[in-house]
Amino acid sequence: MTHQVGQLDYKGHDTGGIGISVVIILLTIRDDALKTLLVRSSGGGWSLPAGSPGVSEPLRKAAERVIREFATISVDYLEQLYTFGNRIASGSGRIIEIAYYGLVPPDLIPGVEQHAAGNLAWFPEEEQPQLDGEHELIVRVAHNRLQGKLAYTAVGFELLPELFTMAELQRLYEIILGRELDKRNFRKKILDLGIVEDTGESRVADHQRGRPAGLYRFKSQVFRNIEAKRDILAF
Amino acid sequence: MTHQVGQLDYKGHDTGGIGISVVIILLTIRDDALKTLLVRSSGGGWSLPAGSPGVSEPLRKAAERVIREFATISVDYLEQLYTFGNRIASGSGRIIEIAYYGLVPPDLIPGVEQHAAGNLAWFPEEEQPQLDGEHELIVRVAHNRLQGKLAYTAVGFELLPELFTMAELQRLYEIILGRELDKRNFRKKILDLGIVEDTGESRVADHQRGRPAGLYRFKSQVFRNIEAKRDILAF
DNA sequence: ACAAAAGTGTTGAGAGTACACCCATGC
DNA sequence: GCATGGGTGTACTCTCAACACTTTTGT
Numbered sequence: 001m002t003h004q005v006g007q008l009d010y011k012g013h014d015t016g017g018i019g020i021s022v023v024i025i026l027l028t029i030r031d032d033a034l035k036t037l038l039v040r041s042s043g044g045g046w047s048l049p050a051g052s053p054g055v056s057e058p059l060r061k062a063a064e065r066v067i068r069e070f071a072t073i074s075v076d077y078l079e080q081l082y083t084f085g086n087r088i089a090s091g092s093g094r095i096i097e098i099a100y101y102g103l104v105p106p107d108l109i110p111g112v113e114q115h116a117a118g119n120l121a122w123f124p125e126e127e128q129p130q131l132d133g134e135h136e137l138i139v140r141v142a143h144n145r146l147q148g149k150l151a152y153t154a155v156g157f158e159l160l161p162e163l164f165t166m167a168e169l170q171r172l173y174e175i176i177l178g179r180e181l182d183k184r185n186f187r188k189k190i191l192d193l194g195i196v197e198d199t200g201e202s203r204v205a206d207h208q209r210g211r212p213a214g215l216y217r218f219k220s221q222v223f224r225n226i227e228a229k230r231d232i233l234a235f
Numbered sequence: 236m237t238h239q240v241g242q243l244d245y246k247g248h249d250t251g252g253i254g255i256s257v258v259i260i261l262l263t264i265r266d267d268a269l270k271t272l273l274v275r276s277s278g279g280g281w282s283l284p285a286g287s288p289g290v291s292e293p294l295r296k297a298a299e300r301v302i303r304e305f306a307t308i309s310v311d312y313l314e315q316l317y318t319f320g321n322r323i324a325s326g327s328g329r330i331i332e333i334a335y336y337g338l339v340p341p342d343l344i345p346g347v348e349q350h351a352a353g354n355l356a357w358f359p360e361e362e363q364p365q366l367d368g369e370h371e372l373i374v375r376v377a378h379n380r381l382q383g384k385l386a387y388t389a390v391g392f393e394l395l396p397e398l399f400t401m402a403e404l405q406r407l408y409e410i411i412l413g414r415e416l417d418k419r420n421f422r423k424k425i426l427d428l429g430i431v432e433d434t435g436e437s438r439v440a441d442h443q444r445g446r447p448a449g450l451y452r453f454k455s456q457v458f459r460n461i462e463a464k465r466d467i468l469a470f
Numbered sequence: 471a472c473a474a475a476a477g478t479g480t481t482g483a484g485a486g487t488a489c490a491c492c493c494a495t496g497c
Numbered sequence: 498g499c500a501t502g503g504g505t506g507t508a509c510t511c512t513c514a515a516c517a518c519t520t521t522t523g524t
Contacts, residue, residue, distance in 0.1 A: 017290040020253055020331065055252040055329055058321035083318040083333050086293035094290055096255065096333075098318050151465060167503075184505070185487065210502030211494040230386060231466050234486095402476075419478070420514065445475030446521040469513095 018094050022062045023050040023135070024070075025081065025101040025142040028122060029159045034146075034175050035122035036139055037104075038129070039070065046121075046129045048138060050097070063100035070120060075102035077158040081142055087134050097134060101142040103158040147176055151234040153227045154195055157218040165203055165213035166190070173235055181235050193232065195222045253329050257297045258285040258370070259305075260316065260336040260377040263357065264394045269381075269410050270357035271374055272339075273364070274305065281356075281364045283373060285332070298335035305355060310337035312393040316377055322369050332369060336377045338393040382411055386469040388462045389430055392453040400438055400448035401425070408470055416470050428467065430457045 025048055026037040038046040049070045053062035059080070067075055078100055085096035123129065128139070149155045156172055170186045190196055197219050202212035226232055260283055261272040273281040284305045288297035294315070302310055313335055320331035358364065363374070384390045391407055405421045425431055432454050437447035461467055 018255055018288065020255070053253065053320070053331075059318065059331065060321050080318065083294065083315065085288070085333075086295050096288075096294065098320075098331075165503090182488075183503090184489085187504080188506095189486090208496065208502095209500080210496080211504080213503060230469060234465060400476090417514075417516085418476090419516085422477080423479095424513095443475095443523065444473080445523080446477080448476060 018096060020052055021050045021095050021097045022053055022059060022066055023048050023084075023097045023099045023138060024063060024066055025099060025139060026067070026073075026075065026104050027101060027142065027146060027159070028104040028106060029172055029175060030106055030122060031124075032171070032175065033124035033126075034143070035124050036128065036142075037071075038121055038123050038131070040119045040121075045131070046123075047132045048099075048135045049120075053098075059098055060100070063102075067102065073104060075104055077103040077155065081138070081145060084134050084138060097138070099138050099142070101145065103146075103155065105159060105161050107161040147178075150176055152230050152232060154218070154223050154233065156233070160218070163199060163201070163215040163217055165215060167213055169196075169216070177235065186235065189233075189235070193222075193226070195219050195226055253331060255287060256285050256330050256332045257288055257294060257301055258283050258319075258332045258334045258373060259298060259301055260334060260374060261302070261308075261310065261339050262336060262377065262381060262394070263339040263341060264407055264410060265341055265357060266359075267406065267410065268359035268361075269378070270359050271363065271377075272306075273356055273358050273366070275354045275356075280366070281358075282367045283334075283370045284355075288333075294333055295335070298337075302337065308339060310339055312338040312390065316373070316380060319369050319373060332373070334373050334377070336380065338381075338390065340394060340396050342396040382413075385411055387465050387467060389453070389458050389468065391468070392430075395453070398434060398436070398450040398452055400450060402448055404431075404451070412470065421470065424468075424470070428457075428461070430454050430461055 024037075028035055028037075037049065039049050041047050049066060051062065051066035051069060053059055057065070060078070063078060063080075064075075067073065067078075079102075081099040081101045083096060083098045085094075125143070128136075130136070131139070146155070150173065156169070156176070159172055160168060166187050169190065170181055170183065173186070174180055195218065196216045199215045199217055201215045203215055204212065259272075263270055263272075272284065274284050276282050284301060286297065286301035286304060288294055292300070295313070298313060298315075299310075302308065302313075314337075316334040316336045318331060318333045320329075360378070363371075365371070366374070381390070385408065391404070391411070394407055395403060401422050404425065405416055405418065408421070409415055430453065431451045434450045434452055436450045438450055439447060
């Protein structure tokens with residue numbers, strides 16, 4: 001069993017009939033859009049990064065390893081999405097694809113490019129090329145899951161750098177939910193929840209236009225309690 | 236590849252290192268408790284029904300077949316739960332367990348007993364025997380999922396017969412949620428949602444005590460719309 | 471008539487939603 | 498001083514939660 005960085009035609013671990021593949025959906029917010037990391041395959045097409053679990057490798061570890069094979073990046077949020085295997089792969093055998101999705105904060109993105117350069121790229125939903133039939137479904141399911149989780153967990157913060165402005169946080173919610181939110185109501189809810197702390201600092205951007213925005217930090221200690229309550233972050 | 240009814244020591248489809256097993260969690264409400272269907276294994280212990288998918292058999296079909304192998308029962312609600320494979324099976328190889336959970340209305344339960352009699356039994360949470368390490372986790376995850384889904388889907392109705400009383404529906408919610416609900420508030424919410432129709436009939440039980448209860452039927456047409464709205468059935 | 475379960479309304483509190491203007495900074 | 502984005506408060510509506518008595522039936 002070999003693992004190659006930038007490996008393009010993974011057929012999954014060959015297990016005598018049914019192949020097992022761990023498929024990764026990495027999502028990030030960039031350029032005002034939710035983007036997915038895709039890999040160029042040998043045919044010139046694009047697909048999701050994937051690999052096969054080792055015989056004695058736990059699935060989650062396999063997912064983490066596959067990510068490392070494609071990029072030097074620490075994904076702090078990684079969760080199993082779903083296992084796809086209702087569609088019978090045409091031709092050469094059957095593959096069961098166990099999908100994991102991860103959230104990548106924007107300040108970690110540059111690390112991605114180091115490995116497999118040119119074969120990796122972030123695609124927004126609208127520009128996403130045609131993928132392996134099942135992979136398009138997988139991306140849609142991942143988007144749905146993220147959208148659903150946004151309402152009752154603090155998962156959104158995983159897509160932001162350590163310090164962020166209210167406008168950035170709100171924009172993130174708007175991008176994922178696909179609709180605009182009221183500035184005042186948003187701010188009020190986030191602050192009332194107490195899951196964020198004001199650093200007192202302000203953003204000093206290069207070409208600052210307008211009043212500088214306050215910088216906030218996510219209080220991860222409160223995270224668990226937030227998860228417990230339904231719809232606490234619903235907008 | 237053989238499929239036996241009442242098969243007890245399933246190792247999963249042998250795929251040269253990693254075995255794939257489809258594990259079934261069937262849940263039902265009976266005797267005022269949420270119960271899980273377990274199978275007696277050769278060692279005398281209990282585990283969840285399971286089997287291996289055929290080489291060209293979609294996972295969902297495999298799950299349906301495995302259910303049929305253990306019982307003649309039509310499970311109208313069946314959903315993939317999670318794929319377990321972080322724990323490395325001790326000794327003889329590795330198994331990835333793809334879990335599906337199904338909901339069984341109480342009037343269909345008798346059919347279960349016809350096959351594999353004596354090797355199948357429904358266990359409430361408190362009396363559940365010790366299971367294969369991973370299987371206990373799987374049952375807990377299934378219970379959590381059901382509890383979560385109760386709030387934003389009409390999944391609860393899958394656990395009731397076609398006609399039911401308000402008290403029965405409420406009791407179902409109470410059992411799954413693990414807390415008592417207010418009769419008036421419950422009734423009001425269910426009726427306001429319009430997901431249930433009054434049949435005009437009343438329950439005529441054998442040893443009727445007290446006023447006969449009105450019988451309702453679930454309006455499945457409305458189901459999809461209900462799913463769309465978050466927390467519509469939260470109590 | 472009594473025991474047992476079914477059925478029925480109102481009120482208060484809190485959360486969600488809609489909405490418009492002033493503030494700080496760079497140029 | 499003006500353009501740009503940041504920051505703030507109030508009023509209305511609706512949903513949730515708490516709460517107790519009357520009705521219908523069998524015995």
